Amino acid sequence: MAASEPLGGKIITKPFIFFSVIMFITLIFLVERYIFGLGSMTNMNDGFTWGIWKPWLIYIGTAIGCGGYAMAIMVYIFGKGTKAHYYPLLRFAILTSLFGYTLGGTSLIVDLGRYWLFYEFMLPWNWNLTSVLLEVGLCMALYIGILWLEFAPAVLEKLKKKKLLRVFKKVFFVVVAFGLLLPTMHQSSLGLMMVIVGHKLSPLWQTNLLPLLSVVSAVMMGTGAVIAGWIGTAHIYKRPYETNILSRVSVVMMGLIGAYLVLRFGDLIWRGQIGLIFAGDVNSFAFIIENILHIIPLLILASPANRISPQKLFIAGTCLLSGGTLWRHNYLVTGFCPAPQWVFFPAVGEVVIVLGFVAFAMAAIPVMLKVLPVAPKSDH
């Protein structure tokens, strides 16, 4: 395996201080939320009951956090003989996943109305086996644990626990297998969760294919996060861009984007709803932007010269990330209409809480990169 090393450098930087300030502001809103209830600082209502927290922190946050899942697929399933090529970025990908998922899970403490009864969710005699949310919750909780195990080698290396590391490496494949199974399960279930809302979701998004599209989109978003994230990191910390890995990844991406678009449009035609694209309303507009953001990376990556250019790869990765983000936002917020009398626009407090979680990741990920052996070792 290729070795990793810490990036080193100062922990307290200007960005770190900036993100810490955002986190502090978030704390003020959190105090309000716990004293006066959810209604005091959000615009959530009985119609738009999920507001933007579950869509952004769970649906989008964990999809961005699918980098570890996507890279693990490439390394462990299709990587026979080629793993030396993908491997260096795997740890970086798992780090992004770690944050995407752990923060998503943590956000439930803020979002759940009756958070103090969270343990009831874990008690098997309460389980409702027809509930898709039950599958998502349990599977995600398990996966957060698996991610920390997948990341453990970096910590063990840092602590120089060699014996433990050696034992750990022997059984690591079991962890890896669960790390591949669980996201397949809960990412598809996240999509399936919206099937039960029926007519409340616009036919542009409502389909029984939501589970399948969600898994494919999660892999694309995770990969987009790794591509854009790594190029950004490499640019800031003056590291090699690893374009040879990224270009191989982006070839796989082209296949996936193509498959996603074929499924997406094929499904619309199959259900006879393709005409809604031209309805000229907010939904059709959102749909068009969402799909343009999927088509641009496909066009960029089609040229082999672009696949080795860090700038073009960064643009493609960012587009993939925002396209998937918008798709999720659309099928949870934009395209969702419980009944005509309900309206929703997120309140300041809601947005601040989301930003607070993002700020935590932006502050903590660089620290992890600097302290722990995560980034691929540079040769020079």
Next chain:
Amino acid sequence: MGINRRDFLKGAAGSGLLLAADASPALAFGPRTPKELPPDAVGILFDSTLCIGCNACVFRCKQANPHMALRPEFNVPIGGLKIHDTPIGLSENTLTVIKLYKHDGGHSFIKHQCMHCIDPACVSACPVTAFTKDPKTGIVKFCKRVCIGCRYCQLACPFVAIGFKWDEPFPEMVRCQLCDHLIPLGKYAACCSYCPTGAALYGRVADLRKEASRRLDLEYGEPYRFPVNHIESGRKSFRPAAKYYPNIYGDTEGGGLQVMVLAGVSPLRLGLPDLPDVSNAAVSEGVFKTIYKWFAAPIVLLGALVYLAYRNTEEYRKPKDEDD
């Protein structure tokens, strides 16, 4: 550059496999079998043509459910003061509400409340089984003891008939339970027992369905004895029949509802959603239960993944001194 055709094909084939593994159940499997109406299920028949909009049901509902701590809502200033309980919709303080819809120069009242679906989405969706459907009465009950406040029930409910106490630090969900706490006392739904005209009529769903079809068969203006309060109460209101829109809303809509609506216009024009005859719960569970039948697919997939991961981490398992 190291992109060769073989890798690309492998990648493409791999993604294809991943897709196929997921796609086949979703594409091939339809909704699960619909739920049946329990023979002694109780419900409400709301006849919009009889409703005079007196709001007695709204008031009595709050009075009959003290355990839910439903507060009055002062939304409309009357004579400069906000003193009357004037809810404008269902909420954490209002389990049923009468709404006025204007159409073609006329108007209709409609009673919004939990429709007690025969195949309820909330029961299917709740992860901790806080919602249950009574096997005898068919009433959809809610037990707050285990509720974690995830609000997936609200998202799933096609009628947006579940309220959440947004302004409380320790909130709970609130919804109509057809006054099931009054049944042991020999009483029934407060909204019906106080409805002066029989617009909201309580009774066995089977009886109510027969009553509804009888009304649809009436000629416009034909005198008819409309049962009042409870279909078995014996109290009748003698009056000419209005012109009915030929549909019992809730007979088949959404897999069938225990609260049904008759109106002079299409119920869809009275704020009720246009639901397919297959319930959303059946559609969702059809896909879900196929993917997770016997938990076989995940276990097989896990087996394959353990094998692949074992094969592809051969190098990694060997003890090496690279960490020194």
